[in-house]
Amino acid sequence: MSSNLADIANQSTRGSFILFLGDAISTIVLALGSILIARFLGPEGYGVYSLTLAIPAIFISLVSLGIDSAAVRFLAKFKSEHEFARSISFMKTSIVFRFIVAIAAWSICFISSNILASYLLNRPEVGFYIKLSSSLILFQALFNLLYSMSVGLDSYSTGSATKICMSLVKSSLAPLLVFIGLGVAGAVLGHILGFVVATIAGALAIYLGPYKNLKRFLRDCGEYENGFIKNLKLMISYGIPLYLSSLILLLVDQYRLILLAQSVSDFEIGNFQAAGNFATLLVVLSTPIATALFPAFSKLDPTGEEIKKTFQYAVKYTGILITPAAFFTISMSRILVEIVYGHAYSMAPIFLSLYTIVYLYSVFGSIVLDNFFSGIGETRINFKTTIVYVSSFIPLSVILTYFYSVVGLIASILVSSILKVSYGLFVAKRRLGISIDPNNSIRILIASGVAALSILPFSLNQSIPNYVSLLMGGVLYLVVYMTMLPIAKALQRTDITILRNLFQNQGVLKPVAEMLIKYESSLIERMKRQ
Known part of the structure; x- marks a missing residue:
């Protein structure tokens, strides 16, 4: 770098x-x-x-x-x-x-x-x-x-x-x-x-x-x-x-x-909004990254090699943060809703699980693409990707909501969002020669998916108190995910070097980051020796 x-x-x-x-x-x-x-x-x-x-x-x-x-x-x-x-x-x-x-x-x-x-x-x-x-x-x-x-x-x-x-x-x-x-x-x-x-x-x-x-x-x-x-x-x-x-x-x-x-009824709308409140927790992770990337891309030459590397790093590290959070939310949706809202919001868990799928698209650049185009001055592309989303969402939402209520609306959001991301990636590749690394995306999904499977006993077993399931499941999920990252080769030696350089001057964040980086580094070295 x-x-x-x-x-x-x-x-x-x-x-x-x-x-x-x-x-x-x-x-x-x-x-x-x-x-x-x-x-x-x-x-x-x-x-x-x-x-x-x-x-x-x-x-x-x-x-x-x-x-x-x-x-x-x-x-x-x-x-x-x-x-x-x-x-x-x-x-x-x-x-x-x-x-x-x-x-x-x-x-x-x-x-x-x-x-x-x-x-x-x-x-x-x-x-x-x-x-x-x-x-x-x-x-x-x-x-x-x-x-x-x-x-x-x-x-x-x-x-x-x-x-x-x-x-x-x-x-x-x-x-x-x-x-x-x-x-x-x-x-x-x-x-x-x-x-x-x-x-x-x-x-x-x-x-x-x-x-x-x-x-x-x-x-x-x-x-x-x-x-x-x-x-x-x-x-x-x-x-x-x-x-x-x-x-x-x-x-x-x-x-x-x-x-x-x-x-639909006010009851279903209330459940949908309650599910949306949980989804905003994932925005807490994605929005600061996207906001900081906006001026970062504007400082780089759109035709240079540096911006290509920056784009791929941004997509990869954003995916490493957002994807596991999304999988955890999907797996623990029932427990999260019952702890916070009680049993009155009975439809919110399924709404939350389905809606959170949209954050899995982060491994394909959903969070980075808009700020990338804005940063390099190609704001017209932002507009075109939006048109792709809306032109698919409106007809789908009318039909699917009529037949399947809130679930149909969420399905239309998921389909339209992936079409928007696909178009953005297509334009970035065709006009600027910039693309994501699909191997990294798949590896991050595998690591997160395995971690999600490991906590199913906690999320499905209703005899365990919700607070206990959330705490123990959260700890287990973090350990399994951090372990799976190097095993799935989602993190490699070059990533360790980059992450160390990024966090060396970050104050209170440095000790926590260094501890996690050391753990990942030790796993990578152990795998190299085998």
């Missing part, structure tokens, strides 16, 4: 770890809050709560316009090129423009809340809840932008801290307001207040930290800021393909709930 590639890898690893900590803590806190909300509201109330938040989520997706992605790319680019004036003007432009658009969307949602409840959700009685939740559009839109700015400015700790702040406020206030008798309205209000507090805290942190530092550098070098229109053209021209992709996918996510609202 060249020194340039090593530097980029180390920076990405550091950023991934900080973002992972923030995501992990916030997700755990949000999960605990969601569990309390789900228990206090019950399946039907939780289903209404989920449908209510679907409406502002649609509007939030509409106001993005790709500015969040542009903030990460251009703030990182300007900072690396020491163009401090452009960084400052870009920040001002993006905040002002986001505020104007979000206010407009908030007004539309507030005024049309009863119409949306009646004709979009087929539930006129939730009009008040939609009106209440409409203010979420402004604050969550600003929160998302501030988080992207912190990543682009290498202020990862600020982004993580604001996420944790949001989760703490939401997860404490929302269940409390439900508990004292406010019901669904209390849950919605607590959700909103979480973003209000976090947005204010994030704005202050960026202003007092990165922004003031940029101002100080600007005074020293005497540069001038760019105009509003010039910055706006820059961010929109880059972000529009990404915006269209993310907009379509976000709308599809809400379409899924709307489709369920038209076809």
Whole structure:
């Protein structure tokens, strides 16, 4: 690995770890809050709560316009090129423009809340809840932008801290307001207040930290800021393909709930959402990696050999992390649901097991591909892969949901997702000569699959207490998986060297990583001697 590639890898690893900590803590806190909300509201109330938040989520997706992605790319680019004036003007432009658009969307949602409840959700009685939740559009839109700015400015700790702040406020206030008798309205209000507090805290942190530092550098070098229109053209021209992709996918996510609202009961929707809450735990592993890879790919020559190696390493190591987590979740779905939600959510385990299959696609590049294309500037390919997904998902979901309810919807997600990944790999190979190593993918699946088989006695035996099964099964799974990695040749000597270099300057992460690396290294050496 060249020194340039090593530097980029180390920076990405550091950023991934900080973002992972923030995501992990916030997700755990949000999960605990969601569990309390789900228990206090019950399946039907939780289903209404989920449908209510679907409406502002649609509007939030509409106001993005790709500015969040542009903030990460251009703030990182300007900072690396020491163009401090452009960084400052870009920040001002993006905040002002986001505020104007979000206010407009908030007004539309507030005024049309009863119409949306009646004709979009087929539930006129939730009009008040939609009106209440409409203010979420402004604050969550600003929160998302501030988080992207912190990543682009290498202020990862600020982004993580604001996420944790949001989760703490939401997860404490929302269940409390439900508990004292406010019901669904209390849950919605607590959700909103979480973003209000976090947005204010994030704005202050960026202003007092990165922004003031940029101002100080600007005074020293005497540069001038760019105009509003010039910055706006820059961010929109880059972000529009990404915006269209993310907009379509976000709308599809809400379409899924709307489709369920038209076809299945609130009880089934509540079970599906409960299963989705567990699936977000896997996002905690994947999102920080994907976020850190975005600027990493943008620093490399798309036609060079380094980016080919980086792509393969990214797919492999992402798969090594995500695939075993997915297999474990599939195997332990019943136990996880019963521990957290009790027996009331009786359909959630099968929904969770099926839905989690989509994370197994990580070994084929599902997590890396989008950020790879965005990083090298090929945002139109992102849009085309999205079209492949949507064009297959919509007809499949209508048919399969009609016949098989929630299970049919999940099946349509799985089929459409693998078609999207296949198209992305095809384009990467044809245009850029970049591909995954299928042998690595198969080896990781084998190692994870064997580990999953080893814990079946715990997952299937209902006479063992759930907590005992989860603890003992988790330990056994980790040991078997770590042992199978070198046996299946998913990890080899070159990987050990790379991983040591990646984690040698990672602070508190280094001791844990070194312990695992030593174990893997000893197994590899023992196998070599035999």
